[in-house]
Amino acid sequence: MEFDDSLSTSMGDFGEQTQDLEIPESLPMMAVRDVVVFNYMIIPLFVGRPGSIDAVNEGLNSNKLLMLVTQKDPTKDDPEEKDLYEVGMVSMIMRTLKLPDGRLKVLVQALSKARVRSYQQRKPFYRVEIDLIDEPETPEITVETEALMRTVREQTEKIMSLRGILSSDLMMIINNIEEPGRLADLVGSNLRLKISESQKILETIDPIERLRLVADLLHKELEVSTVQAKIQSDAKEEMSRSQREYFLREQIQALKRELGDEDSYSQEIEELSKQLRKKKMPKYAKKEARKQLRRLEMMHPDASEATIVRTYLDWFLDLPWKESSKDVLDLKVAAEVLDEDHYGLDRIKERILEYLAVRKLNADTKGPIICFVGPPGVGKTSLGQAIAKAMGRKFYRLSLGGMRDEAEIRGHRRTYIGALPGRILQGLKSVGTNNPVFMMDEIDKIGDDYRGDPSSALLEVLDPEQNNTFSDHYMNLPFDLSKVMFITTANRSDTIPGPLLDRMEVIQLSGYTLEEKMVIANKYLLPRQIKENGIKPTQIKIDNPTLEIIISRYTHEAGVRNLERALGKVCRKIARKVAEGGKGPYVISENTVEKYLGPPKFLPEKDLDTSGQPGLVIGLAWTEVGGELLHIETSVLPGKGKLLLTGQLGEVMKESAQAALSYCRSRNKELGVEPEYFDSVDIHIHVPAGAIPKDGPSAGITMTTALFSAISGKAVKRGIAMTGEVTLRGRVLPIGGLKDKALAALRAGIGKIIIPEENQKDLVEIPEELRKKITFHPVKHMDEVIELTLGKISGRKTPPKATAAKEDK
Numbered sequence: 001m002e003f004d005d006s007l008s009t010s011m012g013d014f015g016e017q018t019q020d021l022e023i024p025e026s027l028p029m030m031a032v033r034d035v036v037v038f039n040y041m042i043i044p045l046f047v048g049r050p051g052s053i054d055a056v057n058e059g060l061n062s063n064k065l066l067m068l069v070t071q072k073d074p075t076k077d078d079p080e081e082k083d084l085y086e087v088g089m090v091s092m093i094m095r096t097l098k099l100p101d102g103r104l105k106v107l108v109q110a111l112s113k114a115r116v117r118s119y120q121q122r123k124p125f126y127r128v129e130i131d132l133i134d135e136p137e138t139p140e141i142t143v144e145t146e147a148l149m150r151t152v153r154e155q156t157e158k159i160m161s162l163r164g165i166l167s168s169d170l171m172m173i174i175n176n177i178e179e180p181g182r183l184a185d186l187v188g189s190n191l192r193l194k195i196s197e198s199q200k201i202l203e204t205i206d207p208i209e210r211l212r213l214v215a216d217l218l219h220k221e222l223e224v225s226t227v228q229a230k231i232q233s234d235a236k237e238e239m240s241r242s243q244r245e246y247f248l249r250e251q252i253q254a255l256k257r258e259l260g261d262e263d264s265y266s267q268e269i270e271e272l273s274k275q276l277r278k279k280k281m282p283k284y285a286k287k288e289a290r291k292q293l294r295r296l297e298m299m300h301p302d303a304s305e306a307t308i309v310r311t312y313l314d315w316f317l318d319l320p321w322k323e324s325s326k327d328v329l330d331l332k333v334a335a336e337v338l339d340e341d342h343y344g345l346d347r348i349k350e351r352i353l354e355y356l357a358v359r360k361l362n363a364d365t366k367g368p369i370i371c372f373v374g375p376p377g378v379g380k381t382s383l384g385q386a387i388a389k390a391m392g393r394k395f396y397r398l399s400l401g402g403m404r405d406e407a408e409i410r411g412h413r414r415t416y417i418g419a420l421p422g423r424i425l426q427g428l429k430s431v432g433t434n435n436p437v438f439m440m441d442e443i444d445k446i447g448d449d450y451r452g453d454p455s456s457a458l459l460e461v462l463d464p465e466q467n468n469t470f471s472d473h474y475m476n477l478p479f480d481l482s483k484v485m486f487i488t489t490a491n492r493s494d495t496i497p498g499p500l501l502d503r504m505e506v507i508q509l510s511g512y513t514l515e516e517k518m519v520i521a522n523k524y525l526l527p528r529q530i531k532e533n534g535i536k537p538t539q540i541k542i543d544n545p546t547l548e549i550i551i552s553r554y555t556h557e558a559g560v561r562n563l564e565r566a567l568g569k570v571c572r573k574i575a576r577k578v579a580e581g582g583k584g585p586y587v588i589s590e591n592t593v594e595k596y597l598g599p600p601k602f603l604p605e606k607d608l609d610t611s612g613q614p615g616l617v618i619g620l621a622w623t624e625v626g627g628e629l630l631h632i633e634t635s636v637l638p639g640k641g642k643l644l645l646t647g648q649l650g651e652v653m654k655e656s657a658q659a660a661l662s663y664c665r666s667r668n669k670e671l672g673v674e675p676e677y678f679d680s681v682d683i684h685i686h687v688p689a690g691a692i693p694k695d696g697p698s699a700g701i702t703m704t705t706a707l708f709s710a711i712s713g714k715a716v717k718r719g720i721a722m723t724g725e726v727t728l729r730g731r732v733l734p735i736g737g738l739k740d741k742a743l744a745a746l747r748a749g750i751g752k753i754i755i756p757e758e759n760q761k762d763l764v765e766i767p768e769e770l771r772k773k774i775t776f777h778p779v780k781h782m783d784e785v786i787e788l789t790l791g792k793i794s795g796r797k798t799p800p801k802a803t804a805a806k807e808d809k
């Protein structure tokens with residue numbers, strides 16, 4: 001016989017015992033597995049074993065009664081006497097149902113407890129003789145019994161709730177039972193106890209005893225259930241930290257979803273974290289980025305702080321912490337690239353190639369930072385580009401002109417609204433590599449004010465010893481700039497702050513001669529403009545004399561930027577004609593050039609004739625835009641010994657004028673005047689083109705000559721220009737920018753230049769064709785200058801009168 005476990009729970013099926021039924025002593029017997037049947041129970045049994053089916057049939061055929069005993073070992077299919085308990089239940093068969101698989105479903109009701117006295121028959125089914133065991137009278141309920149009953153009820157409730165099988169119906173029945181024996185049977189049958197324990201309850205006849213036994217078992221069971229529950233909760237606690245974090249995060253997400261915050265935010269975070277994982281950066285940067293990401297996760301997506309953190313994280317992703325381009329260090333290729341883009345500049349190209357050669361041999365070299373100094377448009381920036389091209393590096397250009405705020409270099413701290421990293425990191429972000437050629441233009445025009453001094457930040461950037469840990473205020477983390485190749489440019493070196501200049505190697509570029517400009521125009525500028533304006537080389541013809549006119553009448557510069565612009569203008573005009581259907585070729589000649597470029601902007605220098613004009617001298621000056629002529633006019637007027645200087649002269653130039661006057665005073669004998677003469681006249685020195693500020697000591701000899709000429713009344717010879725500093729004792733000191741000054745003289749058609757003797761060594765830098773056209777007169781002393789310009793003046797008899805310089809004719 002088999003018992004379906006799922007049906008054993010029909011514990012509430014209690015019926016009233018049939019009191020007046022006669023129970024015979026001999027009954028068919030059926031062994032049941034898995035269950036102990038208690039008093040009053042109604043229970044369905046599934047019967048499959050042939051002996052059991054026979055026993056049921058026997059019972060059905062007589063008085064429907066059956067003795068039920070439980071097997072000690074439920075696995076035995078054919079139990080013998082020793083395998084069966086002695087105490088069982090006389091039950092009544094209430095209903096039977098044949099199942100399709102041949103088994104019987106039998107509904108039985110327990111009637112009375114009984115003990116097997118003897119076995120009368122074993123086959124085909126058991127028949128036994130029994131002794132009924134009457135349930136003793138319900139004893140009087142004492143306080144103790146009541147307490148016991150309550151304990152049993154409470155413990156049952158607890159156990160069921162710990163097991164999660166608490167049913168209010170069952171609890172109602174349990175709470176309503178007043179008889180201890182019945183309570184013990186009901187609880188005992190529902191506790192899923194071991195068979196042996198259930199059987200023990202069944203065999204305990206005394207109801208109070210039985211209830212006590214049940215209470216003991218309940219107690220044990222409760223302990224087990226509590227420990228079991230604790231184990232489960234401990235296991236939960238031991239869940240790893242990460243798992244818990246995971247759950248917490250899930251909860252946050254759930255909360256966010258609940259609050260209506262879009263899920264796209266978490267997707268964005270996920271995306272950011274994925275990108276951060278992939279991005280190569282130093283450990284310290286990665287750690288900080290992760291920290292920021294975690295902060296971002298906790299924030300509301302619309303919070304202003306979240307935007308700040310997100311922008312900050314974007315910078316982590318955008319900066320080229322480890323991305324470098326591969327250097328191409330083939331010197332032949334580099335030389336070709338440099339030649340391709342620039343004409344001449346041999347010395348400079350050579351220096352660049354040396355630099356690259358050192359890099360090739362020693363990749364970690366911390367070479368000096370190169371600073372190109374020269375007038376505008378001579379190719380400083382484009383040289384930087386060519387270097388980048390030659391090395392296969394990216395190029396970035398930053399103009400420092402007028403920069404006054406340190407934060408432009410270093411960035412603002414993140415606490416500022418709209419803060420960003422400085423221009424250095426911005427530049428690196430835009431090129432995407434950490435080793436570009438980084439050109440800083442106009443380093444001579446950097447300023448400083450109350451917001452800090454950008455040059456001090458630049459000191460760190462440009463110092464190869466320090467710049468591997470450059471700290472930007474915004475990123476607030478060191479960034480390695482040591483792979484960047486910095487190149488700076490300036491128009492003049494004397495205004496570059498000393499400590500900065502100290503860190504750089506100055507490479508001087510000067511202006512181009514007419515001939516050089518012609519070659520550059522023919523080889524580089526014109527072809528480029530032709531291409532840019534979309535015309536064909538055959539459609540335009542400019543001969544050299546016309547080009548010369550364009551250079552000398554339409555531009556006035558040391559470099560070639562305006563020349564390129566002028567050629568661009570010509571090309572545009574031709575492009576229009578071609579677009580309108582013209583075929584060309586269009587010839588630009590001396591006669592037609594005005595049609596293209598309008599009237600000439602610069603005419604040959606006037607006022608060059610100094611003859612007959614004492615006090616008028618032509619000097620040579622060097623300005624940011626290259627060499628310039630400097631006309632110095634001097635008048636001697638009756639007065640009280642005052643020196644008047646006009647024409648926006650700088651401090652140094654004013655001092656030169658003072659020194660020139662003192663020198664003249666000391667030479668009063670040669671000038672033929674008494675020392676008092678100088679107290680009776682006012683001297684006015686004027687340098688025309690008054691709107692342009694002028695400064696520098698190199699006009700010393702020019703001013704002295706002008707004074708000599710004005711006082712002596714002798715005019716300076718024609719066609720001479722000069723440059724040189726002078727001491728109080730008349731010694732002539734060297735000057736800079738000789739090539740540019742010579743070029744300016746040549747542009748004006750001057751053939752003789754007086755230069756300090758010490759500058760003679762610089763003549764090698766002056767192109768051959770220039771030296772052919774100009775005679776250089778090196779001098780050591782002011783006397784020689786006077787000799788060359790005014791001739792012999794000593795021994796004058798009559799002291800000169802104060803005279804104003806004659807008006808120009």
Ligand SMILES: Nc1ncnc2c1ncn2[C@@H]1O[C@H](COP(=O)(O)OP(=O)(O)OP(=O)(O)O)[C@@H](O)[C@H]1O
Binds near residue numbers: 378380382491
């Ligand atoms: N030697 C040269 N050969 C060919 N082209 C040249 C040469 N020098 C200058 N150029 C051209 O002249 C133009 C102006 O040069 P670039 O902009 O480099 O001047 P720059 O010296 O940097 O001026 P700035 O000081 O104003 O920045 C560029 O188009 C450049 O190609």
